[in-house]
Amino acid sequence: xxxxxxxxxxxxxxxxxxxxxxxxxxxxxxxxxxxxxxxxxxxxxxxxxxxxxxxxxxxxxxxxxxxxxxxxxxxxxxxxxxxxxxxxxxxxxxxxxxxxxxxxxxxxxxxxxxxxxxxxxxxxxxxxxxxxxxxxxxxxxxxxxxxxxxxxxxxxxxxxxxxxxxxxxxxxxxxxxxxxxxxxxxxxxxxxxxxxxxxxxxxxxxxxxxxxxxxxxxxxxxxxxxxxxxxxxxxxxxxxxxxxxxxxxxxxxxxxxxxxxxxxxxxxxxxxxxxxxxxxxxxxxxxxxxxxxxxxx
Numbered sequence: 612x613x614x615x616x617x618x619x620x621x622x623x624x625x626x627x628x629x630x631x632x633x634x635x636x637x638x639x640x641x642x643x644x645x646x647x648x649x650x651x652x653x654x655x656x657x658x659x660x661x662x663x664x665x666x667x668x669x670x671x672x673x674x675x676x677x678x679x680x681x682x683x684x685x686x687x688x689x690x691x692x693x694x695x696x697x698x699x700x701x702x703x704x705x706x707x708x709x710x711x712x713x714x715x716x717x718x719x720x721x722x723x724x725x726x727x728x729x730x731x732x733x734x735x736x737x738x739x740x741x742x743x744x745x746x747x748x749x750x751x752x753x754x755x756x757x758x759x760x761x762x763x764x765x766x767x768x769x770x771x772x773x774x775x776x777x778x779x780x781x782x783x784x785x786x787x788x789x790x791x792x793x794x795x796x797x798x799x800x801x802x803x804x805x806x807x808x809x810x811x812x813x814x815x816x817x818x819x820x821x822x823x824x825x826x827x828x829x830x831x832x833x834x835x836x837x838x839x840x841x842x843x844x845x846x847x848x849x850x851x852x853x854x855x856x857x858x859x860x861x862x863x864x865x866x867x868x869x870x871x872x873x874x875x876x877x878x879x880x881x882x883x884x885x886x887x888x889x890x891x892x893x894x895x896x897x898x899x900x901x902x903x904x905x906x907x908x
Contacts, residue, residue: 612825615643619674619683622648623763625785629815630687632707632788636833647683649674675701678818684826686818690811690842693818695850700820704827705834706842707815710784712808712863714744716799717768722777723797728752730799731778738767738776742881746859747806748780750885757881764789771796784813807861807876807887810845814838840895841866844873847899852877859885862902871898877906 620630674686738760845862892898
């Protein structure tokens, strides 16, 4: 393919890391690439928590519009931010390898109690705007106070540093990609089978126009088929619940010798009790359907 590939990206440090990661892969294949920064609703509206914002795709809608308009050729998304229904005319042409899918709990060192669940002091103030994280935090520690937390990763960490929170929650993948120094905090990595991540957490989704067959062929060499199969289960569970990235739902799927194992949880609201199920199977659709049926019963 001889034309320049224009990648659309949000302007945050993490989004740009992701765009540059894909840029480097494409340049290695011999392609000319340019990155164009696009502001999204999620970037502009910083005073509301996600559960108070309308609709879905807070970090993806504007990128998708630019794709459809032909302003960009490729949008690099955190796959977990994508609604499960794609706009007509767009496809995910490839998914990346999976970075660590775990959640991290960053705790101010003076707020640690290693004898308690999640190693938090009593009535700790924990920052997150994710309904999924809120529901599971309260499941493990009903005594804690949840306080909304917005901003890019360095901004959130600085709010913890300033003492606005006793602890905050972040995705391990983002911290690892940005190579952040967290030595001033107590860092607790949560087992993804116990504190269940968002569907496709740690995975990049490479979105293009459905008609762009040349670019689809280029991106096919970047696609991780094994990851696509596993997150296919996770994303289908979310889809069957008709949920977006702010539904209090977690799903994490592993594979061993062709056998898929998925652990999933869901709540009717972030402050409602969660239901947890673990299922095994070999077919993506059947496993997702069985898991959702069990969670609904």
